[in-house]
Amino acid sequence: MGEIKLMKGNEALSEAMIRAGCDAYFGYPITPQSEVLEYLAREATNRTGMVILQAESEVAAINMIYGAAGCGKRVMTTSSSPGISLMQEGLSYIASAELPCVLANVNRGGPGLGTIQPAQGDYNQAVKGGGHGDYQLLVLAPCSVQEMVDFVKLGFELAEKYRGPVMILTDGAIGQMMEKVELFDQMPRKTDVPDWATTGRKKGQDRTYITSLFIEPEVMEKVNLKLQAKYKQMRETEVRYQTLNLDDAEYIFTGYGLGARICMKAMEIGREKGYKIGMIRPITLFPFPVDLYASIAPKVKAILDVELNAGQMVQDVILSTMGKTRVEFYGRMGGIIPEPEEILEYFEKQIIGGAK
Amino acid sequence: MSGAPVEHGYTHEQICIPENLIYQRPGTLLEQEFHYCPGCGHSTAHKIFMEVVEEMGLEGEVIGVAPVGCSVFAYHYLNVDMQQAAHGRACAVATGIKRMLPDKIVFTYQGDGDLAAIGTAETIHAANRGENFLAIFINNGIYGMTSGQMAPTTLPGMVTTTSPFGRDTKTQGHPLKIGELLALLPGVAYVTRQAVDIPKNIRKAKKALQKALEYQKKGLGFCLVEIVSNCPSNWKMTPLESNKFVEEKMIPFYPLGDIKVPQEEKK
Ligand SMILES: Cc1ncc(C[n+]2csc(CCOP(=O)(O)OP(=O)(O)O)c2C)c(N)n1
Ligand code: SF4
Ligand SMILES: [Mg+2]
Numbered sequence: 001m002g003e004i005k006l007m008k009g010n011e012a013l014s015e016a017m018i019r020a021g022c023d024a025y026f027g028y029p030i031t032p033q034s035e036v037l038e039y040l041a042r043e044a045t046n047r048t049g050m051v052i053l054q055a056e057s058e059v060a061a062i063n064m065i066y067g068a069a070g071c072g073k074r075v076m077t078t079s080s081s082p083g084i085s086l087m088q089e090g091l092s093y094i095a096s097a098e099l100p101c102v103l104a105n106v107n108r109g110g111p112g113l114g115t116i117q118p119a120q121g122d123y124n125q126a127v128k129g130g131g132h133g134d135y136q137l138l139v140l141a142p143c144s145v146q147e148m149v150d151f152v153k154l155g156f157e158l159a160e161k162y163r164g165p166v167m168i169l170t171d172g173a174i175g176q177m178m179e180k181v182e183l184f185d186q187m188p189r190k191t192d193v194p195d196w197a198t199t200g201r202k203k204g205q206d207r208t209y210i211t212s213l214f215i216e217p218e219v220m221e222k223v224n225l226k227l228q229a230k231y232k233q234m235r236e237t238e239v240r241y242q243t244l245n246l247d248d249a250e251y252i253f254t255g256y257g258l259g260a261r262i263c264m265k266a267m268e269i270g271r272e273k274g275y276k277i278g279m280i281r282p283i284t285l286f287p288f289p290v291d292l293y294a295s296i297a298p299k300v301k302a303i304l305d306v307e308l309n310a311g312q313m314v315q316d317v318i319l320s321t322m323g324k325t326r327v328e329f330y331g332r333m334g335g336i337i338p339e340p341e342e343i344l345e346y347f348e349k350q351i352i353g354g355a356k
Numbered sequence: 357m358s359g360a361p362v363e364h365g366y367t368h369e370q371i372c373i374p375e376n377l378i379y380q381r382p383g384t385l386l387e388q389e390f391h392y393c394p395g396c397g398h399s400t401a402h403k404i405f406m407e408v409v410e411e412m413g414l415e416g417e418v419i420g421v422a423p424v425g426c427s428v429f430a431y432h433y434l435n436v437d438m439q440q441a442a443h444g445r446a447c448a449v450a451t452g453i454k455r456m457l458p459d460k461i462v463f464t465y466q467g468d469g470d471l472a473a474i475g476t477a478e479t480i481h482a483a484n485r486g487e488n489f490l491a492i493f494i495n496n497g498i499y500g501m502t503s504g505q506m507a508p509t510t511l512p513g514m515v516t517t518t519s520p521f522g523r524d525t526k527t528q529g530h531p532l533k534i535g536e537l538l539a540l541l542p543g544v545a546y547v548t549r550q551a552v553d554i555p556k557n558i559r560k561a562k563k564a565l566q567k568a569l570e571y572q573k574k575g576l577g578f579c580l581v582e583i584v585s586n587c588p589s590n591w592k593m594t595p596l597e598s599n600k601f602v603e604e605k606m607i608p609f610y611p612l613g614d615i616k617v618p619q620e621e622k623k
Contacts, residue, residue, distance in 0.1 A: 024455060051455045055448070056481035063445035063478070067421070067452025070439045075452075093442050198437035198453070200416050200460050207386075209431040211422075211440035 003183045009145045009175040010035040012183075013078070013104060013168070016152035018044050021187040023073035024051035026064035028083060031116040032172035033106035036078045048189060058083035062090030062103075069099035070210040072197030074156055074190050078104040080172070081122050082113060085130070091165055092131030096212030096223065098196075100159035102152065104168040106175040109335035117335025118172035120259060123312035126169045127285045134224055136231050137167040138238065139285040141256040145179035147283075153184060158238065162230050163196075169285060171308065173258050173337065231287075240283035241292055245271070249278025251351065252296060255306040256282050256313060258337070263306050265340035270347065277347075285313065293320035302326040302351045306343055309333060326351070382410040386435045395595020397585030398427050400552040401494060404562040405465075406434060412569060418461045419453050421446040423475075425467035426500040426587075444475025447482035450489045461572055462489035468509040469499045472534040476508075479534065486543025486577035490568045493534070493580055496587040497606060504590030508532040511609055516590070531609065535582045539616035545576035547615040551584040551607060553599040560612075576618050584610050 007015065014036045017025060025044070027037045037054060044050040051068075055061035061077050068075045079087065084105045094101060107122045109115035122130075126139050138158050140151045148170065155166040193199055201207045214220040242260075244267065246252075253263040253270075260281035270277045280296070280303075282289050297303070303325055305314040314329040321327055330346045332338045370376075381387070384406035392398045409418055415436055422430040424443035431438035441449040446464035454462040464471075471479050471493050479491065498516055499505040505518040509531050513522040523531075539547040546568055550561035561583055568579040584606050586598035593601060 024452070026452065053451070053455060056477055059445070060448040060451075060478050060481065063442060063448035064452035064455070066441070066445075067439060067449035068456045069452075070449075071419075071453055071456040073456045089442055090445070097440075198419050198439055199457060200419060201435070201437050203416060207431075207435050207437050209438040209440070211431065213428060213440055 001182065002185060005181055005183060006178055007145060007181050008035060008178050009148045009170065010106065011039045012145045012181050013148040013152055013175075014039040014043070015183060016149040017076055018048055018050060019184055019186050020153050020156050021048065021074060021189045022050055022076050022156070023189060024053070024068050024075045025077065026053050026055050026061040026068070026075070027077050027079065028055050028058050028061050030080045030083045032108055032118070032175050033078050033080050033104070035175075036104075048186070058086035059090065062087040062094070065101050065103070066090060066094055066097070066099060069094065069101045070097070070198050072193040072199065074160075076102045076104075076152070078106065080106045080108045081110050084122065084125070088125075088131035091137065092133050092135060093212045094165050095131075095135035095137070095227070096133065097210050098163040099165070099210070100156075100163050102155040102159050102166045102168065104170060107169065107171040109333065115335040116172065118174075118258060118308065118337060119333065119335055120171060120257065120308040120312070121310075121333065122169065123285065123307070123309060126167050127288070127316070135227060136234075136286050137165050138162065138234055138287075139167045139169050141169050141283060141285050142174060143257050143261045143281065145174065145177065146181050148174065149181050149183060162234065164230065169257065171258050172335075235287040238284055239287045239289050239291075241289040242281040242283060243292070244279040246278040246280075246296065248276050250276040250301050251347070252278050252280055252300050252303040253306065253343070254280045254282075254303055254317060256285060259307045262338055262340055262343065266306075266343040266347070269340055270344050275347075275352070282313070288316050288320065290320040293317055294322065294324070297321035297324035300325055302328060304328045304330060304343070304347050304351060306338065307331045308337065382407045384410045384415050384435050386433055388432055390433060391429065392426065393589045395586070395588045395598060396426070397496065397552045397583065398494060400558060401492065401561070401583050401585065402430065402433055404552070404558060405492060405565050408562060408566045408569060409436065412566065414461050414569065418463065419457065420462070421450045421453070421464040423464070423466040423470040424501070425470050427465055427467065427494065428501065430465050444470050444473070445478055446470065447475065447478040447487070447491060451482050451485070451487050454487055454489050458488070461569060463492060464489065465492045466494065467500065468493070468495045468497065468507040472508045472532050476534070480538065480541070483538045483578040483580070484541045484543050486545075488572055488575055488577055490572055490579045490581065492565070493582040494585045495582055495610065496585040497531075498587045498590050500587045500590055504587075508534075511605060533610070535580055535615050538578075538580055544578045544580070544616060545571050545618045546579040547582070548580070549582040549584060549610055549612050549615060551602060551612055553586065553602040557612070571618055582610075584612070
């Protein structure tokens with residue numbers, strides 16, 4: 001059993017970064033995730049020698065990540081919505097150059113400068129690719145402080161396995177709330193250097209270079225096909241989700257991260273009232289649990305998707321269920337967190353009551 | 357041709373004996389034809405920098421960052437480990453590399469648009485943090501790669517595709533002397549402006565590059581070697597005319613020489 005602590009989501013994420021043997025963090029302050037840089041500045045360097053650098057912008061931070069990841073190091077950055085928008089060009093380069101790294105988006109309300117309250121408006125940006133070109137981030141959506149810890153470790157494993165960027169898509173509530181967490185033991189810093197890393201040309205060997213420029217269309221297409229093959233493999237082997245009460249379910253509540261947490265409570269209240277509600281929580285948003293939704297759709301009367309946005313993941317639920325069941329959506333925006341009771345009320349009115 | 361005496365009376369074999377060797381491609385340059393236009397300063401800058409790397413025995417120690425600009429493919433020529441950076445972000449990428457591998461020799465190679473327009477923030481902040489790497493800055497006063505638009509360093513009155521009536525400083529701003537600006541920052545160890553238009557200047561530029569790498573080895577901080585260069589194609593000049601323009605127009609505006617030298621050098 002690992003060390004048990006009461007920790008804030010952002011601090012737990014930072015602690016996990018240190019314990020995962022992360023070599024460097026480059027970041028820029030933004031609410032609601034500034035605790036990450038603050039925590040690391042206090043804790044990291046004297047414990048593991050990890051490099052912590054406050055960059056001049058998120059644009060610089062993501063490009064520092066590019067450079068450091070290109071040296072074969074284990075690196076991570078975090079930000080919140082506006083800052084993540086600034087990182088999109090860099091992420092596209094990182095995906096194309098096949099550099100492993102982890103980043104976390106502690107999603108706040110938008111668009112624009114928006115609000116510092118929690119939201120899930122960045123689903124599409126994270127899952128559909130916010131930068132240019134055909135690339136994907138592998139996206140993990142924690143719904144507890146414990147998962148903030150677990151997904152840092154998992155994130156590095158997946159980033160290194162697939163040589164690409166992994167995003168932890170969380171939000172201001174999970175970043176800010178305190179919960180009990182079990183921490184994994186300190187892992188050693190990485191010592192092996194992958195052969196693609198730029199560390200200085202070895203005697204008698206060819207130079208190594210890292211690029212995302214493939215000027216001949218035939219080569220560029222090959223690079224794209226290679227990326228797509230990786231994404232296919234992710235779809236086949238990396239889908240992760242949590243389900244509850246599916247056995248007797250007539251209705252499904254679904255959502256990710258904070259939305260899922262609130263749904264769980266709404267499901268419990270609904271069950272007490274006698275509604276046979278089950279729950280699906282995608283943990284990987286890309287790859288999305290398409291097959292799970294497809295198989296459950298014909299067995300249930302309706303799926304209610306709850307998000308803290310105008311309805312983004314619900315599009316993937318609709319695509320996955322292929323018209324085999326009714327899909328309804330309930331969302332709040334702008335940093336407002338829906339109450340379980342209002343979700344159930346919506347469920348009773350729209351789905352049970354059958355209102356159109 | 358082999359064996360047949362040529363005008364000076366030496367045979368091909370006689371000329372090729374090692375004692376007569378006065379020039380060869382440094383081992384740090386790959387056997388790859390440059391794609392640069394004839395007479396372009398990028399080729400000369402590549403060559404002298406790679407000679408320095410070879411002469412200092414640093415080929416296994418160096419990691420470079422290529423920009424977006426005409427020299428985007430620098431890694432096809434420079435036989436050292438390299439990363440290609442997004443437009444303007446070379447100094448951020450180099451920061452990531454140097455912070456991970458502080459014992460390696462790190463450099464960026466950037467054009468004026470890359471270093472002094474889109475990448476100004478990354479350049480200034482890397483310099484201000486005293487990041488211990490070298491930025492090689494090719495100032496040709498134009499956007500070469502995208503076919504001749506105005507650069508931050510375009511001279512007043514100079515015609516480009518986006519300043520077709522000549523750069524009007526009232527509406528299009530003044531040429532940015534980024535070297536002078538960076539020299540003000542305490543984290544900056546060395547700023548020098550050189551040129552590659554004539555052999556004398558080429559030799560000086562090479563010396564400056566060598567000094568910059570020595571300073572980096574000593575951990576003195578950020579070094580900028582600006583190289584006033586040309587762009588015959590987009591200046592719409594022959595290589596010779598372009599070098600004349602460098603001498604007559606560019607250098608008077610961008611005077612050559614050291615702008616800042618490390619404290620220890622002054623003694
Ligand atoms: C984000 C982004 N904006 C614009 C471009 C287009 N672009 C490519 S190179 C370049 C200018 C390069 O000029 P400079 O840095 O002076 O290099 P030179 O070609 O003159 O050596 C521009 C604008 C790009 N590749 N990326
Ligand atoms: S366009 Fe200009 S800068 Fe680019 S290679 Fe040709 S001459 Fe050199
Ligand atoms: Mg230029």
